[in-house]
Amino acid sequence: MASSQTILVLLRMFLVVQVTFAQTGIDIKNLYDELFNKRSYNKNTSPHSNLSEAITITVEFSLQGINYLDEMEEKLATTANIKLEWKDAFLSWDKRYFKNISYLYVPQDEVWKPDISLQNGFTKLRELGDQVILVTVQHKGEIEWNPLEVFETKCDIDITKFPFDSQICKLVFRMWTYKQEDVRFKLKKGPVHTDAYERNGIWGLSSSNITQERGTIVISLSLDRKSEYYILTIICPIILLSLLNIFTFVIPVDSGEKIGYSMTVHLAFAVLLTIISSSLPVNSQTTSYLAVYVISLLIKGTAIVMVTVIQVRLHHRPNNIDLSPIYRCIVKICHRKCTCSGRRVQPKTDNIRNSISSLNENFDISMHSSSNVTVLIIKNHSESPRLQLDAESDNDEDGNNIYTWTNVSAALDYFFFCFFAVVDIILAVLFFKALL
Template sequence: MSQIWFALAASLTVFMTSFNGVHAQSITDVERLFSNLMVGYSKMFRPVLNQSKQVIVVPGLDIVSIQDFNEVEEKISFTALLYLAWNDERLVWDPKDYGGIDNLYIDVSKIWAPQLMLTNVVNKNERLSEDWHTVRVNASGWCLYVIANVFTSSCDVDVTFYPWDTQTCSLDFMPANYGVDKMILYPIYHKVQLTYYSPNGAWDLMDTSVTSELYSFMVRFNVVLERKPRFAIVNVILPLIIMSALNILVFLIPTECGERISFCLTVLLSIAVFLTLVGDNLPKNSNPMSLFSYYLVSVLAISAAITLSVICSLHVYHRSEKQQPGGAWRAIAMCLECYYVRRTGSESADRTNRSDKIKFARPENASHRSSHGMHSIPYSSHTNRGVILYRPTHSYGTLPSDRPEDKPLQKKETDDSDSSVLEITWAEVSIALDKVFFLFFILLLITDTLCFLIIIYHNVSL
């Protein structure tokens, strides 16, 4: 096999370099050469004198551009040049006999040419060669046939790490009308040529390779493509993260405005629309599934959980005040400082300071009343407004604190001063829940996004 390799490489080198010579050639020499070559020539037979031998065809591919890559339909189109080289033992002449002519262009319909088919074609398999194509033949019998076409083949798309995915697509060619005992394909280049390649806006061409399959009966041109993720990041991922963060801000909206539910549902529907758009751009298969699809479902679930949390918070906010919050709700409110607990000692000290500032004012006719044996002693009613009341008493009677009718008032003051905790309402419990939900969903969204990015980065870097 190494000898065949060397012979093919040497012959192809001679074949390519023989076209560089410039000789004085007349039309008469060309016509005479063509007529002599076509005498007794039949394109129905393989171009070898010994028909038991295999015809060795050397294929090559030069990609011009990536025409289209449809991930949903799993097909890719390349604009490329397919090179086919073989040796026709019947098309040999001596250039000296024909005015130094060492190469000749002949219509493909006049001579034998290999008929190849694209085995992984998407649509109907059609013949690659056309009758108007020409074949370049040199004096040693080597023929070069260049087929320029748009080749569309199927491609198994793996979108597991979308939009940081890498795809490997191939173009598989094999003979259309001969078996392996009659013709083989033997590539001498291990890479796809990129002589005329122009970059694609959505994909980067990372690597290429050429392999021979099925005992050299089929040749496979492999192309490794890497997606440019900037478009998906700017138009899909960032808007999705922003909308998810915006949805969490619903807990900062005052409950009294009544716009919480509509806000949550609007963002939830927007995320659902994004999920639909991304799903339309991914292949309709379940193996493998895109990790980004799982991330979208998780974001949708978080948004639905936020909506349920808002409903729960509104339900608590509008509960009847006849039923006081239980110990668990009071503990939540106390932990989040939705209200302040007043201690008995501090409240008593504050009340003492206020009582020192009360001025015991006497009326203008106090002397007149004193002359009748009466005086007024002020006392402060322990009411919310702090009104100072005056109760007239006899000078010879007992002090106000000793009167029986004043004892209930003093008892009430004592009971009020012993109260160390303010009353907790359901509205305050709702505010506490909003704080809990806000912190919880912020941490949940950050964790979910970081896990998705770390998994993608870890697998792509491998």
């Protein structure tokens, strides 16, 4: 009994060793010679087992990464591999007669391949893959071809919402020679494979889809631009400079720095525009809201410089030149506004001090002290010169003294500060509303 089991174990070991060492390079060479020489395989012959049936090409797409998206040339470069599977009736064998060899690696140029190519490619039309790529041939004639490519495709770019824009780019594959009656596509179940996808620093892949349309394979990629960099380097400096621009009207004209400040901010804005222009995508089909916003701010800055120059000119006009009704109206409105805003409630101590000072002005107060009694003598003045001067000044202010060119300049400061602040807010709200 023990001897029979020993013999059985040795026999199994012999069979395993025989099978292990059966598949050698010579056997593979013999199989290769059988398929391609003895059978006179011709890669230019369509591998139909039945001419009445079309060859089915199973397609599977795997995206490796987004290389770049050129907005100026409208070109998308992606790295991906497209997996194609079909059955070749002339490349099948019985593995029992070839030492149980079930598959074989063959260079792609030695077998029949579908003439599939990129329809919307950016470069010259050429076949997929390369000479170094091998195809896998199964013993039942099933062939698997998995070429890795850098696809450069055309992509219609819409930069209207830059830098918060999204782009939809497509890769379209089709047969150039074979008709659908001879060769047809079939999609594997499942979306585009992104297991090995490497993220891009500028574009994020939000979604991907693969469909079959009229004998073509269409891979759609939805890309979202990562806007953090553009917010920090473009939008924030623009908004800050636009705020500095309106503070031109806070600087007094007599300081002599009003025109210099406005010109400095305006030139800084122009230099920033030069830097921004290199980041803005160039496209004549669509116009970016950001470009329109920047041009609007530039026009606003130019208007501020012009208004400032005119304001300085008005400030230095002689007072013997009468004011027009428009200037009088502006000064009057500003004077009333400043008068209303200047009324404040003073503390009690200030009220007491003001009362004492008024008493000193209106009455003669003297103190006579004796050993036990202190006598306070108050003499009333019938007419106070201070009150008369105040009354006269009030009458003058109500008259023509407020209508001077200096007051016109101050009123224009107040008016244009409010006006351009409102314009700045409206432009910013419209810009962000259009983007979001």
